[in-house]
Amino acid sequence: MIRENNKVKDIQIAYIGGGSRNWAWTFMKDLALEAELSGTIRLYDIDKKAAKANEIIGNKISQKENAVGKWEYKALASIEETLTGADFVIISVLPGDFKEMASDVHTPEKYGIYQSVGDTVGPGGIIRAMRTIPMFFEIAENIKKYSPDAWVINYTNPMTICVKALYAAFPEIKAYGCCHxxxxxxxxxxxxxxxxxxxxxxxxxxxxxxxxxxxxxxxxxxxxxxxxxxxxxxxxxxxxxxxxxxxxxxxxxxxxxxxxxxxxxxxxxxxxxxxxxxxxxxxxxxxxxxxxxxxxxxxxxWQYKLTPVSFRIENREALKEKSRKYVDGMLEIELENSGEEGIAQIKALVGLNELVTNVNLPNKGQMAGVPFDAVVETNALFQAGTVRPIIAGGLPREIESITLRHVEVQEGIIEAALAKDMDKAFKAFSADVQVSTLNPDDARALFDEMVENTKHYLSYWNI
Structure with a gap:
């Protein structure tokens, strides 16, 4: 990075999941509207075609007349090249495909368990975590190897478990989780x-x-x-x-x-x-x-909706078509600020401002009543090179008791992953507030069926 006249240039950002057809575009537009930052975005994704499309889209955004922040986008083939020398690492990945997500969300319905999202807690959130944790162990190990001093910003769910996995694999990592x-x-x-x-x-x-x-x-x-x-x-x-x-x-x-x-x-x-x-x-x-x-x-x-995976599949196809039109110049890319704070966080970390906002970090005492090092969400102060959690206090006993139950499940699934122990994973699964409504035999049957449905992504667990 180069500091020059209240601007920071040549920032190197590694974007893991750089083929994203939603959040990546939001990030690109926000960067284009920020005049005090510029540099290179390295896009890495297992879907290389999607990353290449985003390289084209990102560079089109940067070349727009009203784009005051100038960035060069590069789709890269290796994680080593993507991470080496990075100042920031963005993680926005989909752990599995929609086939696996369909099992996460809809298989529990056979047992009377309905989930409105299915990506954080509940049976869907836990099975998703089992796919995600090994990915984040590997990401953390690569960051340790190629860019140990980078700031790591995670946007992937299940947020708490993703951040916990990063620290479990690389305790010195400078990572936090962002949620709007x-x-x-x-x-x-x-x-x-x-x-x-x-x-x-x-x-x-x-x-x-x-x-x-x-x-x-x-x-x-x-x-x-x-x-x-x-x-x-x-x-x-x-x-x-x-x-x-x-x-x-x-x-x-x-x-x-x-x-x-x-x-x-x-x-x-x-x-x-x-x-x-x-x-x-x-x-x-x-x-x-x-x-x-x-x-x-x-x-x-209660006037909300369950989110069927069929909708997400239809939406993905619409976004694919939108990406194609952006690349081919058939659709104009409009610049608008999203209201997200990722860019403001980067500005604070490079010393251009200060910011107080909510983030997910291991508990170092900022939240009372929750185990030390469990990942919690509180406000933090962003300044040049530092993110300092702000003392938040504790929750009332009745909310704390519900929170602690989920903390124990989340900590339990991380411990199970570290040990590659499926029995421990089932114990965490069966302790979830939704799964615990089932009798033990049904809980086991549900777990086994959901694991079978996602086993393609569970080789880490030696099943």
Whole structure:
């Protein structure tokens, strides 16, 4: 990297999963709109054609007249060439294919277990973790070998387990996990402030929150806008919209598998007095399934949707076509800021600013009541060359007990992977809050069937 007149040039970013047809484009556009950074993006993906397409798309973005950040994109064939000399490593990979994801999400339905996402907790999240952990062990070992001083930013789910796996394989790694779920909750707080107090032109980033928990089960116990305490205002907002729900934007939950009317979030606030800082689809999977996920009728009552893998397959085909049109020049690439904070984090780490935001890191005392080194999600201060977790405090006992159950399962699956022990993996699987509703024989049958369905990606486990 070269520092010159409040700009940092020649930054080397290695992008593992560089054939991504969603997040990679978002990242490219955000980089193009940042004038103070420039350099090279090295794209590495097992799908070499997708990475090559993104090389073309990335360079087209960089050449646009309104692209103030200039980057060169290169699709590379080897992980060694991709990582050597990298200042930053981005990880955004799909652990398995949609065939495996279909098993993660839909096989448990035969046993009465419904999952709204199936990528973090629950039987789907755990089996996905079994595929993902060996990949992240290997990624960490390669980072240790080729770019041990790089900052590593993970976007892959299951987020907590991915970050834990990186540190398990390379304890000195400088890695953290990024998730935008808290941003969505800050947006709801902004809407509440505008509606209940009539304030105008409030920006999401002006909403200050104290976040604590684990990824996709993160909570806010303090929130302010300037000198205004937002929790009483949020309570008024929840009471007003509890019955009918609330649409954050124009897209109604009935028309989107990713939207909700925030009723799960509102109900959890009434139960516990803290703001649940993730989307309803994720939150529902962390609590007992008879709360919000008993059956499709219960899901509809709480005004969100199960996300079928068939939708993801259709969406992938649409994105493939979009990629082809971008490459061929049949579709114009529009530059717009995503509102994500990955670029702001990079700017802080290279010394151009300071930033406080929520990230996933091993617990070094920033969160009370959770085991040391378990990965937690709290705020951290980003400065030149450092990410310092901010003391967040602890959760109320009733939320802490649910959180700790998931922590134990997540720690258990990592321990099982380190030992390559399928019996330990099953013990972690059967302790999950959703799986534990089954009798032992059914839990074992479900585990065995899901493992069989994904065994192509489980060679690491010696099965």
């Amino acid at each position: 779920e808290v941003f969505g909750t800050q947006t709801i707080l902004k809407k509440a402030l505008e509606e209940m107090r009539g304030l105008k032109d409030v920006e999401r980033h002006e909403i200050r929150t104290n976040a604590l928990g684990i990824n996709h089960f993160t909570w806010i116990d303090r929130a302010t806008y300037k000198d205004i305490d937002l929790l009483p205002i949020y309570k008024e907002f929840v009471d007003k919209h509890y019955e009918e729900g609330y649409q954050v934007d124009e897209e109604h939950w009935l028309n989107s598998v990713f939207k909700s009317s925030e009723k799960v979030k509102f109900d959890l606030f009434r139960r516990h007095g803290l703001i649940a800082a993730a989307g309803d689809r994720h939150l529902a999977e962390f609590v007992p399934s008879n709360w919000y996920l008993k059956d499709p009728e219960t899901v509809a009552k």
